[in-house]
Amino acid sequence: MLNQDYWEQKYQEKSTPWDIRQAAPPFVSLLSSADAPIPGRIAVLGCGRGYDAVLFAQKGFEVIGFDFATSAIAEATEIAKLAGFDIKFLQRDIFDLPAEFPNYFDYILEHTCFCAIDPTRRQDYVQVAKSILRYQGRLIGLFFTHNRSGGPPFGATPKEIQEYFQADFEIDFLIPAVNSVVSRQGEEHLGVFKVRKIGTAVQ
Numbered sequence: 001m002l003n004q005d006y007w008e009q010k011y012q013e014k015s016t017p018w019d020i021r022q023a024a025p026p027f028v029s030l031l032s033s034a035d036a037p038i039p040g041r042i043a044v045l046g047c048g049r050g051y052d053a054v055l056f057a058q059k060g061f062e063v064i065g066f067d068f069a070t071s072a073i074a075e076a077t078e079i080a081k082l083a084g085f086d087i088k089f090l091q092r093d094i095f096d097l098p099a100e101f102p103n104y105f106d107y108i109l110e111h112t113c114f115c116a117i118d119p120t121r122r123q124d125y126v127q128v129a130k131s132i133l134r135y136q137g138r139l140i141g142l143f144f145t146h147n148r149s150g151g152p153p154f155g156a157t158p159k160e161i162q163e164y165f166q167a168d169f170e171i172d173f174l175i176p177a178v179n180s181v182v183s184r185q186g187e188e189h190l191g192v193f194k195v196r197k198i199g200t201a202v203q
Contacts, residue, residue, distance in 0.1 A: 008069045019048055023055035024111055024142050026177040026190045031059050037140065037192075040106030043132060045094050046113030050076030050087065056109065057085045064105075065089040066097065095124060098131035105132050110141035115153035122156075122164050130168045130195055139169065139193045142177060146187040158189050169193035 030036060039060035044053045047065030049072060057063045057080070065087060067073055073089045080087040092100075094113065108129050117125060129139050146155040156164075158174055165171065174191035177184075 020181050023051045025179045026142055042107040042109055043105045044109045047076055048072050050079050052111055053087050054080050054083045057087055063087045066092045094128055101132045103134050106137050108139040115144040119154050126164055133195050137195050141191045143189045145189045165193050170196055
């Protein structure tokens with residue numbers, strides 16, 4: 001099991017290959033498009049050093065970032081302050097969030113968290129997302145869809161991702177990312193999923 005100590009050690013050793021040192025370009029494009037989400041309260045799961053959190057704060061979102069690693073939280077707080085934003089970053093196990101933040105967020109931002117957890121807990125992740133979102137809240141996700149063995153990052157096919165989420169979320173879209181960073185080109189899908197209405201049948 002990849003626990004808090006595992007991720008903290010990665011930050012202590014500066015061994016964080018998932019960190020692209022910038023906000024994910026597909027999120028930048030989404031927020032600049034005609035389909036940009038209306039600002040609201042957003043949870044950034046596995047926020048790392050907070051580049052995506054700062055991006056959404058710049059666009060008017062009320063952001064709370066969560067990460068397992070204490071060092072990630074400290075660095076994210078500093079990066080946000082340097083950018084001129086007082087963003088709340090909290091050291092948490094994401095699986096504990098439903099008890100603390102039930103139906104609290106309008107959005108969840110997913111980037112390198114789903115792929116970092118043990119694949120056996122992916123359905124638990126979906127339930128966390130559903131629990132902390134408000135009625136018809138949305139998950140905005142940039143998913144790792146590589147087919148390499150092992151992990152983290154643990155890959156998933158677009159079909160598998162839809163199968164995990166479709167019972168509890170309507171899939172607005174899940175499409176190949178067209179402007180990923182060079183090291184991830186062809187290995188990412190951008191998706192927006194909306195919490196289903198109670199009693200809505202799975203299509």
